[in-house]
Amino acid sequence: MYNWHFEVVWDYQGVFYHGALVTAQLTGFAFTIGILGGLLIAFSRLSRFRVVRLPAAFYVEIFRSTPALVQLVWIYYAMPILMGVQLSAFVSVAVGLGLHTIADFGEIFRAGILSIDRGQTDAAKAVGMQYRQTMWRIILPQAVRRMVPPFMNETANLVKLTTLGSILAVYELLHASNNLITTTYRPLEVYSAVAIAFAIIIYPIIYFSRQLEKYWEKKS
């Protein structure tokens, strides 16, 4: 029978708080980049013009068909050689995950918009509404409700993806834990604590998403 010694972990709780903060920062940056860029990508892919549509589609396919880890490493090592800028490991991971999230969020936004019956648009056009009015007042309010579940899923995924930062020695939760193990020799306790820490971060996102869905279900 294994003797658990969680008190060791408890003594080093500061390491987890700091790791969680870095994880939250990475998530926050990537999330913000993902939303703004995702909207741009989604509307570009829905454009009437091929010159706008094609590059956006190309971007999405590139990012969705390569592993996030490869993207991060590539950005970290390629940028100084190709562009002469050395990004810090933290910035590389934040930007890399951001670019990755753009592709995923973009697809969620696009699919959400496309899932709304064309008749909804026709009815808006028929009363004389223009594209922008139709999009903001008729299509997006309906589409957002359908986007929420996959969007929250992807956000939870993004939190998990920040652990890739450990490869570039960014002090997010996983990397902080690996370091802690070298001083405590308590991998089982430390990794268990990391798992719990992630659950504490991610579960509220899932819970919030469910509550929102329930609220909307009741309302319509």
Add this chain to the structure above:
Amino acid sequence: MSDPPIIVVRNLKKSFGDLEVLTGINLEISAGEVVVIVGPSGSGKTTLLRCLNFLEEYDSGEVFFDGQLVGYQDKDGRRIRDAEATISSIRAQMGMVFQHFYLWPHKTVLQNVIEGPLVVKKFPQVKAKELGTAMLEKVGLIDKANIYPSKISGGQVQRAAIARALAMEPLALLFDEPTSALDPELVGEVLDVMKQLAREGTTMVVVSHEIGFAREVADRIVMMDEGNIIEQGTPEEFLQNPKQERTRNFLSKVLH
């Protein structure tokens, strides 16, 4: 029927890929006239209707609404698509009611009705609500004003959709098979509203298989087949003495 035509269609053609769905339509509709378009499915009725307010872009020919070419303008002898604002302003004067209603499910019945006046005509809230309330009274739905569309019956949804179209105070109303998606017992209440509108002198273009409705209120019935108009006339002429073999065939099927 001396009123000037409000809708003029000249040699209208439209294809979807290789399939020519409108093969050169000519049609004039006067202000105050009620025209019912009938014909077998696939004959191009709905496409014709959707070309009138440019929900469907036509390939050649002309549609004039209130004297204005719909959807295109001539520039140096070439035809180019009109600006979105111009197309929208024409659509705003032409109400449309759809087979599948298309009320906006995230808005209440009243919000559906006042959306156009608020957003397109920029009416202030109070004025829009007054107008919306009046329109809901007209279609007998005032007690459903603050309810979401998913909570009312199909017939009520379609009446709300008619109120939404009326709230823009359009010069003409287009109906695309407004009762085809309804349970039989709900058809009557929608047709009653439409009959009332017809009697009030509303200009109406109605694609429908409701021959009884056509007989009662239509000024003219237009028969379409294979992308064109093959026969038209007053309900008496058309229903009692159809000239075309295809019309007789069609009527025998829908009148049974």
